[in-house]
Amino acid sequence: MTGTGSPSIPFTRCIGPDGAAVGDLPDFARNPAELVRLYRALVLTRSFDAKAVALQRTGRLGTFASSLGQEAVSVGAAAAMRPEDVFLPSFREQGGQLWRGVTPLELLLYWGGDERGSDFKAAREDFPVCVPVGSHAPHAVGVAMAFKLRREKRVAVCVLGDGATSKGDVAEALNMAGVWKAPSVFVINNNRWAISVPVARQTAAATLAQKAVAAGIPGEQVDGNDVVAVRAVVERALARARAGDGPSLIEALTYRLGDHTTADDASRYRDDAEVSAHWPEEPIARLRHHLATVAGWDKAQEERVLEETAALLERAAEAYLATAPQPAATVFDFTYAALPAELAAQRRQALEGS
Amino acid sequence: MTGTGSPSIPFTRCIGPDGAAVGDLPDFARNPAELVRLYRALVLTRSFDAKAVALQRTGRLGTFASSLGQEAVSVGAAAAMRPEDVFLPSFREQGGQLWRGVTPLELLLYWGGDERGSDFKAAREDFPVCVPVGSHAPHAVGVAMAFKLRREKRVAVCVLGDGATSKGDVAEALNMAGVWKAPSVFVINNNRWAISVPVARQTAAATLAQKAVAAGIPGEQVDGNDVVAVRAVVERALARARAGDGPSLIEALTYRLGDHTTADDASRYRDDAEVSAHWPEEPIARLRHHLATVAGWDKAQEERVLEETAALLERAAEAYLATAPQPAATVFDFTYAALPAELAAQRRQALEGS
Amino acid sequence: MDELNLVQAVNRALARAMADDPRVVVLGEDVGRDGGVFRATDGLFARFGEDRVIDTPLAELAIAGVAVGMAAQGLRPVAEIQFTGFIYPTIDQLVNHASRLRTRTRGRLACPMVLRSPSGGGIHAPEHHSESPEAMLAHIPGLRVVIPSSPRRAYGLLLAAISDPDPVVFLEPTRLYRAVREPVADDGEALPLDRCFVLREGRDLTFVTWGAMVLETMAAAERLAGRGVEATVIDLATLHPLDHETIVESVRGTGRCVIVHEAPLSGGWGAEVAARLAEHALTALLAPVVRVAGYDTVMPLPRLEAHYMPGVERVLAAAERVLEFA
Amino acid sequence: MDELNLVQAVNRALARAMADDPRVVVLGEDVGRDGGVFRATDGLFARFGEDRVIDTPLAELAIAGVAVGMAAQGLRPVAEIQFTGFIYPTIDQLVNHASRLRTRTRGRLACPMVLRSPSGGGIHAPEHHSESPEAMLAHIPGLRVVIPSSPRRAYGLLLAAISDPDPVVFLEPTRLYRAVREPVADDGEALPLDRCFVLREGRDLTFVTWGAMVLETMAAAERLAGRGVEATVIDLATLHPLDHETIVESVRGTGRCVIVHEAPLSGGWGAEVAARLAEHALTALLAPVVRVAGYDTVMPLPRLEAHYMPGVERVLAAAERVLEFA
Ligand SMILES: Cc1ncc(C[n+]2csc(CCOP(=O)(O)OP(=O)(O)O)c2C)c(N)n1
Ligand SMILES: Cc1ncc(C[n+]2csc(CCOP(=O)(O)OP(=O)(O)O)c2C)c(N)n1
Ligand SMILES: [Mg+2]
Numbered sequence A, B: 001m002t003g004t005g006s007p008s009i010p011f012t013r014c015i016g017p018d019g020a021a022v023g024d025l026p027d028f029a030r031n032p033a034e035l036v037r038l039y040r041a042l043v044l045t046r047s048f049d050a051k052a053v054a055l056q057r058t059g060r061l062g063t064f065a066s067s068l069g070q071e072a073v074s075v076g077a078a079a080a081m082r083p084e085d086v087f088l089p090s091f092r093e094q095g096g097q098l099w100r101g102v103t104p105l106e107l108l109l110y111w112g113g114d115e116r117g118s119d120f121k122a123a124r125e126d127f128p129v130c131v132p133v134g135s136h137a138p139h140a141v142g143v144a145m146a147f148k149l150r151r152e153k154r155v156a157v158c159v160l161g162d163g164a165t166s167k168g169d170v171a172e173a174l175n176m177a178g179v180w181k182a183p184s185v186f187v188i189n190n191n192r193w194a195i196s197v198p199v200a201r202q203t204a205a206a207t208l209a210q211k212a213v214a215a216g217i218p219g220e221q222v223d224g225n226d227v228v229a230v231r232a233v234v235e236r237a238l239a240r241a242r243a244g245d246g247p248s249l250i251e252a253l254t255y256r257l258g259d260h261t262t263a264d265d266a267s268r269y270r271d272d273a274e275v276s277a278h279w280p281e282e283p284i285a286r287l288r289h290h291l292a293t294v295a296g297w298d299k300a301q302e303e304r305v306l307e308e309t310a311a312l313l314e315r316a317a318e319a320y321l322a323t324a325p326q327p328a329a330t331v332f333d334f335t336y337a338a339l340p341a342e343l344a345a346q347r348r349q350a351l352e353g354s
Numbered sequence C, D: 001m002d003e004l005n006l007v008q009a010v011n012r013a014l015a016r017a018m019a020d021d022p023r024v025v026v027l028g029e030d031v032g033r034d035g036g037v038f039r040a041t042d043g044l045f046a047r048f049g050e051d052r053v054i055d056t057p058l059a060e061l062a063i064a065g066v067a068v069g070m071a072a073q074g075l076r077p078v079a080e081i082q083f084t085g086f087i088y089p090t091i092d093q094l095v096n097h098a099s100r101l102r103t104r105t106r107g108r109l110a111c112p113m114v115l116r117s118p119s120g121g122g123i124h125a126p127e128h129h130s131e132s133p134e135a136m137l138a139h140i141p142g143l144r145v146v147i148p149s150s151p152r153r154a155y156g157l158l159l160a161a162i163s164d165p166d167p168v169v170f171l172e173p174t175r176l177y178r179a180v181r182e183p184v185a186d187d188g189e190a191l192p193l194d195r196c197f198v199l200r201e202g203r204d205l206t207f208v209t210w211g212a213m214v215l216e217t218m219a220a221a222e223r224l225a226g227r228g229v230e231a232t233v234i235d236l237a238t239l240h241p242l243d244h245e246t247i248v249e250s251v252r253g254t255g256r257c258v259i260v261h262e263a264p265l266s267g268g269w270g271a272e273v274a275a276r277l278a279e280h281a282l283t284a285l286l287a288p289v290v291r292v293a294g295y296d297t298v299m300p301l302p303r304l305e306a307h308y309m310p311g312v313e314r315v316l317a318a319a320e321r322v323l324e325f326a
């Protein structure tokens, strides 16, 4: 995969599809332990997705959006962040959420239809999943402005899809972030499809990075299947934001290898051949090849990671399935900080079953 | 005034502030009669604005937005259009509306609070004034798509302000127009202010023309105080659209010499010095100087135009002031094509005064 | 005559309207090759081509705004909003443009557009996919809000909405999409707008409802019938403009009324119905008007959804209360 | 104690809240150097600086969305929408985010923001500047909708809204901005939310109203008093959550109720009030509940505005009808 950009849009890649380094690697990527950490996160994400899809297929989870093939985007973005930064994901960024400390159990609860899944025990200031496409982009600007006002050196990181770039919400947010130099980074997971709409029918723009031009902020492309490149590019953007130099837009080029969600059947609108063509570029094999070369990553290590991940997810799934629903009263209890008289009456009625 | 753009954004000027031609003039501008036609339209617009402001100051018109200093933008855009094209103005484009055949009486009725002012007797497919900033941009795409579907060689022309470029509506519209190659032209009247917000606080983008980059469509700047340049640039964009090559975005650089509206007091937020600095570039004196050079435009001709215009506007104002309000029943009669039973009952009640 | 479910009936009506009237165009996210996420537009792309079945970029505001522009030009756009959870960005276009283009131009321009959207809960959908915002929309003057409650009514009402000269928001109860089938003749016949449908008549009690809650309400009426209580069930179908007469007449006869809807109680459209009764049927009322509705809380995620949605038991309990009142 | 008009009272409350609480920030179009198109934020920019008084680009959706982000971070943003005619793009943020951030995260995040906007007609304003969309907003669970009807209530209720831990839409009746003055102590005292204000008490009739219509309603009550008819006037102040008890109690006492609002009749918030009475005060009602409201038409341009807005005569006529009913 190469950048689709015009010459003025930079494109970054650190590790090619064959696992070979492209030019000098960033410092963190010269540390094998750090690469293994990233690798485990990619594997955890893919395994989590597989588990969630399996639970959905057997009627034990709601509609779910797998991130198959796109794991490096949100893992890379999250890995670039500091704990005190705030992550504002769309609905396909479980990789980043897991990295930030959201637990597999919480994610399963959320996708299983339980609000407690968004009551993260870690990452307590991170935003919950955003389903209305692109509507979280202005939140990132607000979060960033709070940091700025309080003179905190923190950054808001918002991940959104290629389809989201068509929403006015995103244009308004980028523009405001630009004029206010709000410490924020917007990462586009360009997986080439918005349900059935390919990116070429989403916009006439040759790149999504160039959406930044309208806002007068830096925009660049990165190989979204290269977790090292994503992390490196987002780290640079975070440093810029932390230094007071304002927001950036990063288009991560990847590919949605699966259906849009478990409710979708992509064979209605795209060719298997197109999908197959993208498999050789997916992020996990790529990093594994690289690890094999630079750190002698072997089958035993690989199997250990897979087993540990599987065990961890098995425990999460069991805990999820064993979690009783919330009491009915909780339908009322979080609507306001304190229950208004109005609602107290409805709550009473509901519990009396009338 | 020079373009504020980066090298990649073209900037066009045909006649400089001193009235001298800059390079080769477009064909239409070599015909003095045509230049006089444009000149009369500029004068009519400025005189109309003065009349409307005077009526407002004496309590006989509602809040009004003068286009003082910006007349060349919408006159130039409208002059480039064919009658069968459709004009979608904001609330400050009376110059273009008048050119298209909307009458001064209709404009006064509208700004005087009478819906009949938007029931244009000419230009019957043109849109009425759009007050919610930028919300007419998607309409232009819809109009253009109707043309496209019917294989008509017509174009939708939408004029909007610099402030409007911050609205998501506009970003969404430009993007859709781009991907569908909708035959449309978007003209930004960049008068440098959105009420009290200067364009530098509106966006970090160095030009507004570059908003086009996000949509993957052509964007360019034009001297918005040069009616010849505006017309020429819009004519080219219209030709492109008519040929099936899709939309364009044109940023016309001008300056709001007056208050935002009659309800505004610009001295609260901007220096007189800034305003004075822009007077030498205003469009009417410029074209008058040019006409004097190329066509011997003299004082007598000037006075005749002013007198004719004044007389025409006097008649319009008289007709406006003599127009009785619509019957109260009309509050009901245009809500739906046919009065629903519901509303018929309310109408009856209202007329009975109960 | 084919037995169709509601989404198939919608599909049939769209195809029919497109075949009969070249001005009809369909637009929205995934309405083309994919045939819509619920398959409401299935087959239309292949049959009518990409000029008339338009996949849009992901931008609801502009979908509505583009439809306004098309409609002003005399087309009959039928725009789809994928779920009502995403309809809110269209409200500006509906309030400030679609609903008032006719009146602001004294009839020079009009806006014969339809905005379709699946609505309501009960299918264990993700967050933001189960709400019922009809009351917000029905408060907009110049707009029609129509909600079908059966395949046949979906077919006939959608045809009526498409040929109506004014803008219509057409909300399709997601829960009904595949819940019931009935024979639907593809006869091109529209059903009347601005009219309620009286689904059963009984002299003891009037139920007023719409959309998916017609199921629970009819079930409750059946149960009551088993006990000798005969209820009228009125399906509003067009919420705005409201068919005031039919409702008031019925309650004048029965003296008792239960209103059933999914949306939150306060400011739900049931309030308007109850208000009409307090104003125009007061002396006939033998018992308080009772609304069975969603609570004034955010729609919970699926695991607690059943506690939120009014079920047959809640409808019956309300009916009891109203019947026992003396 | 200064005599202030309503917009000055708003200004005073904003200054007070900003002085007392560093988390309070003001944002919106022209709120900075210009001090707001109605001068509601006059002087704040000079006093509190550009960090806390933020001129935004022209983008209402993002104004609301940015406020959500700020509020989630513990700031107390007070965002201004220049006119309610431009509030519609914020509805998506209000419904899908502001009002449910608390419930969707089980209280982990909250949204203590205020969205202020001048609302209503009667000032001969341009198109789209005179509407009353409160009912659409009051139907949103998790949100509060507050409308002050006097300078003192504007001051106290705005302070309450700003310190409330949940999102509040605060609609300021434009017609009242400069219509009346009263002494307003800058004492930092909030007035209670979720409570009606009983502006006068009388045993013959209950008027329920809010916002600018309080003027006409009080005038009507005075006129009635001149004839020996004593009316209670209730100003809802907080539309949602509704102070049900106060209204129902009053009507249980008087047996007669007239509801007055500017917004279109159908689906207006008056429907909710009437519905409560049909449900909870039926046996006490001695006469039909009458709503005096805007018609179900688009708000006309200024020349016909007076035909649309309910005036004292219409309020009195309704009162007559209700009083004469036997
Ligand atoms: C505002 C809005 N409109 C429509 C939808 C329905 N929907 C869910 S995901 C999706 C496509 C999103 O595409 P993209 O932004 O590329 O993200 P991806 O799903 O590819 O990760 C759509 C249309 C939605 N969730 N929100
Ligand atoms: C959506 C919307 N928000 C706010 C307003 C109030 N308002 C009227 S004009 C204006 C500024 C417009 O600036 P610009 O787009 O540059 O046009 P200009 O007035 O300079 O011609 C504002 C904020 C409005 N009319 N519409
Ligand atoms: Mg995508």
Ligand SMILES: [Mg+2]
Binding pocket: B161, B162, B163, B189, B190, B191, B192, B193, B194, B195
């Ligand atoms: Mg401007």
